[in-house]
Amino acid sequence: MVKQITYRRVYEETSPADGKRVLVDRVWPRGMRKEEAHLDEWLREVAPSSELRKWYAHEPSRFSEFRRRYLAELRDAEHRQAAEHLRDIATHDRLTLLTATRDVDHSQAAVLAEWLARKQ
Helix, strand or coil, X not given: CCCCXXXXXXXXXXXXXXXXXXXXXXXXXXXXXXXXXXXXXXXXXXXXXXXXXHHHCCCHHHXXXXXXXXXXXXXXXXXXXXXXXXXXXXXXXXXXXEECCCCHHHCHHHHHHHHHHHCC
């Protein structure tokens, strides 16, 4: 059974309630040193492809199509293996998906959290 899965910005203050903290961005957050991130893991393989990320450009009007395309990417072998790893973490601990994106509700972290919670 999947425990609680949340998502938020990597720049926010850490909390003991975070559980395992996993960065799900393909590129490292701008201006952040690795020791400041307090990550348990950086899982680039679960992030949207560079092509999809560049196409989306965090335009809220494109979010619906971004979501559709990203969910399709999650079915490929590389993404699926990384997503299964996240699901395994979530069965044993709370999981916080981290992203540098300002609008976290329109990010891959939000899509991924919903997808993982649904796929119990």
